[in-house]
Amino acid sequence: MSDLRELYQQVILDHNKNPRNFRELPDATTKVEGFNPLCGDHYTVFLKIDGDVIRDVSFIGSGCAISKASASVMSATVKGKTRQEAEVLFDTFHKLVTGETHVSDDLGRFAPFAGVAEFPTRVKCAILAWHTLRSALEGEKQAVSTE
């Protein structure tokens, strides 16, 4: 049970219930779909990019609590960041959920996701929105899949 509480932290449950930026973006410059065929998670990430800066981010779709909370946190953290900063955030998040780094003070909003590393089958859920973001930044039109 303690492990479960680590995974389903209150912050994650809150984001799942009330995801941030959960809407379409009418003036998006790119949108990319991401899905996880194993469990049916399916999101579309919208970006409004202005030069090097991500002016706005939003997402729609459905999936498990982990994937939705992660998409919500992703949208909140990369808004206003440069492409390069977003890449660094991707990396930090990826390392955290795959257990390469451990929780530290500077993880901020990512900290609640540290528990994911204990659940290998759920890592894909946590990084789905981030992978989708990355391919949107790389200008890919293809849907991405974490399988």
Added chain:
Amino acid sequence: MTTRTADRGPQTTAHRSPTTDRLSEAQPLRSAVRGLRSDYDVESIRRDFPILARSVHGRKLVYLDNAATTQKPQAVIDRLVRYYSEENSNVHRGVHYLSEVATSEYEAARTTVKRFLNARDEKEIVFTRGTTESINLVSQAWGRANVGEGDEVLITAIEHHSNIVPWQLLCGEKHAQLRIAPVNDAGEVMLDQFANLLTPRTKIVAVGHASNALGTINPIRQMIALAHANGSLILIDGAQGVPHLPIDVQELDCDFYAFSGHKVYGPTGIGVLYGKQPILDAMPPWQGGGDMILSVTFEKTTYNALPYKFEAGTPNISGVLGLAAALDYVSTAGIEKIGAHEHDLLVYATGRLVEIPGLRIIGTAAEKASVISFTLEGVHPHDIGTILDQEGVAIRTGHHCAQPLMMRFNVPATSRASFGMYNTREEVDALIAGLKRVIEVFR
């Protein structure tokens, strides 16, 4: 409506559905089921399955993912060990002692399968890798020779991907049409609509005996009769039929019947295609190679007789022997008794699940195998699966290889509990307790 196959005697009603509104109606059935169950010793059966003694995450394993694959009894495991430690050799080609032993055991296993399905002849039993390969064999060898432009193939809306995609490939190649018989909100194929979709161009019908995603048992007797009256052949995907229902292919009169060993307590990588002999005889071979030939010159090859014509290359010998051991095990326990035991679990589990607020059962057909798909309001199936797993309860979550069906019911995914011959009511209770934990976490 009695739609089941080859079911005779007092257990005829044993598979009646436990849909919510039928629960009260199902009560008297329970006692009938109990009578049958009296000599079904589930505890002794459990002891035959070594894996059931293990724990997962510090909890006793509660394995409720039998529609995905079943666990193996010691008899099957022992059979594999015996083959590799005492009999290993190639079949149909050596004159030495071991090859003779392996060949005769291999062919004896074919006889076991023949008896299990009540086929007329061993020639009608082709060993394949599983249901998927069996269906592909038919769609390619029979389909390519018999389906042409403008022809039609009829399937239903509750098929597994492996009974959809092979036909799509065939229809794509031949410019034929794939027709889909729709289901009602209970997840039952509507026979009148099914009948309407049969046309003079329908070359073959391919339907599941039971749905892995919803549990629905299709009225295959009627479907077979309708297909034949229309002059069409019919294949039954029996992946979810064989583990739960007695099968008599002669009585059914289906043209093809496919199933997988691993879903009926046998090894993975082995399955069966039953086909009526005249149809198999008329079919061109599928894969070429050793064993499927009589003589080869660079100018011309003469193919071997049935069933070897369809068994190219060294077969999965240990798998075949393990499958026969599994079918023997099931026959000893009694498929009717297994079905009745599972039905009791289905009724019990359905009754307990519907008490959970926000829980919706997807698939409430009047005739169901022991499969329950459900959704829980506000919680994604994947989260349910993870939390149950921490409690030692293994279920399946996702689209169950039936994406079109998920769309029909407007759900991205479901959670699915499926029962096998060794499950118990206590295990159903563990599932219910686990779901209460899910609700606690997500409250």
